[in-house]
Amino acid sequence: MNQQPPSHRDDAHGDGHGHHDPNLAHHFDTPRQQFDAAKVGMWVFLATEILMFGGLFCAYAVWRSNHPEVFLAAHHELSIPKGLINTILLITSSFTMAWAVRAAQLNQQRLMVILLSLTMAGGCGFLVVKYFEYEEKYDHRLWVGVGNLFNPAYEDAEADEQAEEDAQQQEQQAEPDGDVNGENAEAADADDENANDQDAEGAENEEAADEQQRGPPVIRFDDDAPDVVELDGPMWGTGPQGVREEVLEGERPRTERAPKPDIDALPAGVKEKRLHQFFQIYFLMTGLHTLHVIIGIGLILWITLRGAAGAFGPRYYTPVDLVGLYWHLVDLIWIFLFPLLYLIH
């Protein structure tokens, strides 16, 4: 401890503490011991992160091993170019992060701040691409939960949404003097009905919209299965995925979004009703990963600001190193997600 750290922070500690390293906690003997302890702690945290994602990878593996044809059919909806761009962005930002740690070790302050900023830019680029990917999924009605076309509950959700939109339209139309310009005579009828009962607007609209917005049948769930199959034992009472007890044969509401994916082009043997599970796994895994990217960007912003203020140097760069480890883990997880979700042969 007879050498002063290069940073100016020592000046503030000139009182009574002698030559004590301001970054060395009292319960550590040496900076090295402190650094090693911090690093082990970070690795233990990363291990818990791996275990958390491990659960999702497990769900993935179970589904893929049981229904490989579903994964093969559904992954065509993912954009390989976008996934590839994101892979390259993350690998590049991982590289600049590792370089930033090196710059901190060598006291190259300016270079460190530049590299950390580049790392942040890479993360933000990842988020932008991810935004467009998710938007595309939304437009194609391959969204999460009941927003997914292949979800058996989709129809109801879509109808609800349509009813909401109609209600908004009607409110807007009702305002200027009740002047209803009827593209659709039925819509006008629904409007009149609801004008009487303003309090229970929502419920009425839903019903009205439900009736009027039914279009011609678009999808037919090919399901020759009997409605209920009796199996032995109590454990078969309710299946994990539930049974589609009625054949879905029906009309879907018309909407103005992008065209639906070509369901008829699905290879034979693919159960449409299982396809949405792929998208749930996709959204859960990439969503949790994207959350990590956002947190990582926040952490890098924090050390960039501290670094710009001169907090880090060869004697003390633990935060840079640990945030770097976190960022590399985010990269590691994406390295597995990309081929497993986007690249299915």
Added chain:
Amino acid sequence: MSHRPPPPHTDPHASPHEGEGHGGSHGDDDHHPHVVPLRLLVGVFVALLFLTWATVAIVEVDLGAFNVWAALLIAFAKAVLVALYFMHLRWDSPYNSLVLIAALLFVVLFLGITIVDTLQYQPRLDIWQTGN
């Protein structure tokens, strides 16, 4: 890849004896970081980009059931590169690697037992669902 001593630099605190190439596992009194050579970092970066290209290219090649294993193998190779060099495990205390390996072992255990289990009951589940 061989470990090169760090290039000369102007900082007085990066000590002379770290150039001996043994990493950071000595010099306990003071904290002398092990500095990864820049050329090594660039090399790893280029290797990662190459493997990314490989993992995209291999999708076009029909390897049967081996396709998914090839993809996983490439991903694993990339992960090893990132962990060893970007995450510095190669020069760290082996304890850190042990933590990582233990986590991976438990994930494999978790996955393996679950897969074995699901393969046991999935055929019956399929029969139940399709009525065949």
